[in-house]
Amino acid sequence: MPRARTTTDAFNAVAEPRRRQILDALAAGERPVNDLVLLLGVAQPHVSKHLRVLREVGLVDVRDEGRRRIYRLNGRSLKPIHDWVKNYERSWNERFAALDEVLDDLTKKEEGDGHHDA
């Protein structure tokens, strides 16, 4: 089996929450920077900074259209990591939901005992 493409560069680019928002916004199709600024409600310099990071690791591509720069997702390099982070998050959310129930029991028990041993 051929060696999987390295994920080194794209790894933390994906899991910065704001960059994930940008990637999700681009999932629906290519967009100019101004659209992303509006969608995210973040100042343009910040959006541009994140786009630069994403471009450097090959997660997005850019093309010029007149004076506008249009960004699009490079899905092939993104998907494995994006999927992995989402699945990781999902497994932990399931586990934490079970932990919520344990904590609920412990809280009720403590309230029933009428003391608090913090």
Added chain:
Amino acid sequence: MGTMTRSGGKAVVTLPTDTQVKITREFAAPKHLVYKAWTTPDLIKRWWGAKRGVVNLAAVDLRVGGKWRYLAMTDRGFVVGFHGVFQEVVANERLVYTEVYEGVPGGDDDPAVVTLTLTESGGRTTLTSLTQLSSREVRDMIIKSGMEAGMQDAMDLLEEVAVSLI
């Protein structure tokens, strides 16, 4: 039952550096109870397997240098084992421990190190778990193993991948 439970919210996963995975999650309970649920074997058995498997063993020697070990059987009959050693123990506030996924040769040579912190505000607790992986190669291997799994066994393997990074 489930609908009556006070939920703390959703976990947020970030990757602060090339070799770190961070999870943050809020709980609707004071920190001494979160700590208790995290470190008491009978309680660990109730949540660590979530709904995907049964935790058969949860052994916790909660002191610096003390060992811990969890063994779980997934619904598909796949056995998942983890163990490690406590490096720091500050009751109700902070734990630092190594974590090794059993079944990968050499896992004990270069274990991941988990730093767990609990901070309380207004009766609610924010849990932060920061996992430091030993190298980018280990990290890539974990992601790759998740990707190569077919859809059929994806859930089991994703769980395996996930828990290997606690």
